[in-house]
Amino acid sequence: MASTTKIMTATVVIENISLDKTVEISKKAAGTGGSRLGLKTGDKITIRDLLYGLLLRSGNDAAVALAEAVSGSVPEFANLMNQKAQELGLSNTHFESPHGLDSENHYTTAYELAILTDYALKNSTFLNIVGTKNYTVTINGYPKLLSNTNELLGNLNGVYGVKTGFTNGANRCLVTSCKRGNMDIICVVLGADTKKFRTKDSINLIEYTFKNFEYFNVKDFVNSFLEDWKKNNPNFFIVDKGLSNYVDINLDSSIEKTSIIPIKKDLVSDLKININVNPNLSAPLKKGDFLGNLTISSQNQTILNFNVISNSNIEKLEPLDYLLRFFKDYTNQLESSLF
Numbered sequence: 001m002a003s004t005t006k007i008m009t010a011t012v013v014i015e016n017i018s019l020d021k022t023v024e025i026s027k028k029a030a031g032t033g034g035s036r037l038g039l040k041t042g043d044k045i046t047i048r049d050l051l052y053g054l055l056l057r058s059g060n061d062a063a064v065a066l067a068e069a070v071s072g073s074v075p076e077f078a079n080l081m082n083q084k085a086q087e088l089g090l091s092n093t094h095f096e097s098p099h100g101l102d103s104e105n106h107y108t109t110a111y112e113l114a115i116l117t118d119y120a121l122k123n124s125t126f127l128n129i130v131g132t133k134n135y136t137v138t139i140n141g142y143p144k145l146l147s148n149t150n151e152l153l154g155n156l157n158g159v160y161g162v163k164t165g166f167t168n169g170a171n172r173c174l175v176t177s178c179k180r181g182n183m184d185i186i187c188v189v190l191g192a193d194t195k196k197f198r199t200k201d202s203i204n205l206i207e208y209t210f211k212n213f214e215y216f217n218v219k220d221f222v223n224s225f226l227e228d229w230k231k232n233n234p235n236f237f238i239v240d241k242g243l244s245n246y247v248d249i250n251l252d253s254s255i256e257k258t259s260i261i262p263i264k265k266d267l268v269s270d271l272k273i274n275i276n277v278n279p280n281l282s283a284p285l286k287k288g289d290f291l292g293n294l295t296i297s298s299q300n301q302t303i304l305n306f307n308v309i310s311n312s313n314i315e316k317l318e319p320l321d322y323l324l325r326f327f328k329d330y331t332n333q334l335e336s337s338l339f
Contacts, residue, residue: 002165005100130161242283
C-alpha cells in the first residue's frame with residue numbers, strides 16, 4: 001500500500017503524543033530515502049508540522065522522525081501500528097514501517113485500508129490535515145511551503161482527502177474521501193500502473209458510486225413492516241405452559257449499526273422483507289431470546305439479515321396458575337349459561 005501506510009502512521013501519532021512538542025531530527029530519519037520533506041540531522045520541528053510533512057509531502061523522513069518521537073524506534077512504532085490494526089479488526093493488515101517502503105511483511109487490502117481511513121477521518125486533526133491543499137511548516141525557525149500530493153483534492157467535486165502512494169512494488173495508490181449531499185464515500189485504488197490511470201480509475205469509481213447509489217433508511221423500512229406484521233398477526237404465537245400467548249417481537253441491536261445504508265438505486269423499488277419465526281414456543285420466554293430471522297432482499301438477492309428476538313418476558317405456569325385458570329374458565333362458563 002506504499003505511502004497510504006501514513007494514514008495509520010498519522011493516526012497512531014495523533015493518539016499518542018502532543019502535537020505541539022518540538023523534536024530534533026536523528027541521522028536515521030534524515031537519511032531515509034524515497035519521497036522526503038527534506039529534513040537534515042539536527043533539524044528542529046514540531047510534531048504538528050511533521051504530520052503535515054507526512055501527509056501533504058508524503059515525507060518518509062518525517063515518518064521515521066514521528067515514529068522515533070512516539071516510540072523511540074521504528075520497530076516499536078510498528079508494534080503500535082499493528083496493535084491499532086488489531087483494535088480495528090484488520091486481520092489482513094500488517095505493518096513493518098511508518099512510511100510504507102516495500103517490505104514483504106508490510107501489507108493490507110483495499111477494504112481494510114478503507115476501514116482504517118474511515119476511522120482516521122473521525123479525528124478532526126487528521127481530517128483537517130488531509131484536506132489542506134497548501135501549508136507552511138517551520139523548520140529551525142524558517143518557513144517551508146508544502147503542497148498536497150493528492151491530485152484530486154480541489155479538482156474533483158466533493159473530494160476532501162486522503163492520501164497518495166507509490167513504490168516500485170506497490171505501483172500507484174490513492175485513497176480518496178468524497179462527499180456530495182448526504183453521501184460520504186471512501187474510494188481505494190491500489191496497484192495502478194501510472195498516475196494517470198490511478199486518477200482516472202478513482203474518478204470513474206467515485207462518479208459511478210454517486211450516480212448509481214443512494215442512502216436508504218433500513219430502520220424505518222423494517223420498523224414499518226414490523227408494526228404492520230404485529231397488527232395483522234396478534235395471535236400468531238402459542239407459548240406452551242406460558243402465562244400468556246402474546247409475544248412482542250423486535251430485532252437485535254445490529255439494526256442500529258445498519259440503520260442507513262447505501263444501496264443501488266435500481267434495487268430500492270424491488271426491496272422485499274421476509275420474516276421467518278417459529279409460532280410454537282415454550283415457557284419460560286425471556287426478553288432477548290432468539291425467535292427467527294428477518295431478511296431484506298431485492299431481485300432474489302439477500303441484502304441484509306437480522307435476528308428476530310423476543311421483546312417479552314413470559315413466565316411458566318405454576319400449579320397455582322393452573323388452578324386459577326381453571327376457576328376463571330369455570331366462572332366464565334357459568335356466567336355464560338346463566339345469561
